[in-house]
Amino acid sequence: MSDDSPAGHAPAPRTSEILAELAHSGEGDTVTIGAILSHFRTRAYGVLLMLALLPAFIPLPVGAGALSGPLVSLIGFQMVLTLRQPWLPQRARDRNIRRTTLTLFAKRMRRLLGSLERACKPRLAWLTRHTFAHVFTGVQLIFLGILLALPIPLTNYPFGLLLLFYAITIVERDGALLVVAWMLGCGAIVGSAFLSTEVMEMVQRLWG
Numbered sequence: 001m002s003d004d005s006p007a008g009h010a011p012a013p014r015t016s017e018i019l020a021e022l023a024h025s026g027e028g029d030t031v032t033i034g035a036i037l038s039h040f041r042t043r044a045y046g047v048l049l050m051l052a053l054l055p056a057f058i059p060l061p062v063g064a065g066a067l068s069g070p071l072v073s074l075i076g077f078q079m080v081l082t083l084r085q086p087w088l089p090q091r092a093r094d095r096n097i098r099r100t101t102l103t104l105f106a107k108r109m110r111r112l113l114g115s116l117e118r119a120c121k122p123r124l125a126w127l128t129r130h131t132f133a134h135v136f137t138g139v140q141l142i143f144l145g146i147l148l149a150l151p152i153p154l155t156n157y158p159f160g161l162l163l164l165f166y167a168i169t170i171v172e173r174d175g176a177l178l179v180v181a182w183m184l185g186c187g188a189i190v191g192s193a194f195l196s197t198e199v200m201e202m203v204q205r206l207w208g
Contacts, residue, residue, distance in 0.1 A: 015171050016113045018047065019106040024099070031102075034093030037086065046170030048086050049075055049141075051097065053160050053167065054105055069149025072163060076141025079134050109164070116168050124175025133178065140185040141166065147192050162188055 022036060033051060037044045052071035078086050106113075127133050141163070148159045162184055169178040 014117050015046075015050075015168050016106065016110070016117060018171065019050075019102060019109075019113075022099075022102050024103075029100070030096035030098050032093065033088065033095050033097065034090075036097075037088070037093070043171050043173070044085050045075060045079060046167045048088075049163060049167040049170065053163055054097070054101060068160070068163075069145045069147070071145070072148060073142045073145030076138040076143075076145060079138025079141065081138075082131055082134055112161070112164075113168070116165065117172070120168065120172040120174045120177060122173050124178075125173045127175030128170060128173045128178055133175070136182065137166065137170075137178070140182065140189070143189045144185060147189065159188070 022031060033048075036051065037048060049072065052068050052075060055067040075086060144159060144163060148156065148163070162181070165177075165184070166181050169175075169181050
């Protein structure tokens with residue numbers, strides 16, 4: 001399994017195929033994050049973003065945003081640094097994810113992923129690799145991760161869906177839909193800044 005398919009070879013796997021393979025391939029009941037990322041090279045940011053969003057879609061005893069938000073912002077910060085592949089400390093790379101969790105996530109997202117994959121095509125692939133796009137996407141992920149982490153009522157799922165959209169555009173290398181994600185992301189950030197009292201209070205504290 002690899003993220004890049006040379007010309008004339010089989011096309012790179014779709015997002016749903018990636019999730020299915022992660023859930024069912026290999027041995028044991030778990031798979032490490034490091035093992036997952038090592039397969040996808042330049043598309044590892046999209047895959048890691050999907051993994052970071054698992055708590056937003058799988059019921060957990062603690063706030064999903066408190067877990068996913070900082071991870072999303074960390075991914076965005078590394079994109080701003082223009083790292084070709086995401087870096088994680090060894091302890092994080094050795095962290096296990098249960099295959100049943102991946103299966104549940106794939107089932108919950110099946111209809112949405114199917115619709116998005118039908119819309120995705122390898123358009124403007126150069127844009128998904130351009131330094132400006134990498135940095136601009138990273139900046140948006142930093143802010144969206146912060147918003148996801150804040151205790152804003154009824155926002156975990158909408159922000160999670162938007163960030164999943166980002167992940168799919170990166171994995172599928174669809175530059176046209178990446179531009180759509182940028183517009184939606186800017187709208188979400190600006191809208192949240194004006195409408196959320198939590199965001200306004202945080203800004204006031206920063207400018208203190």
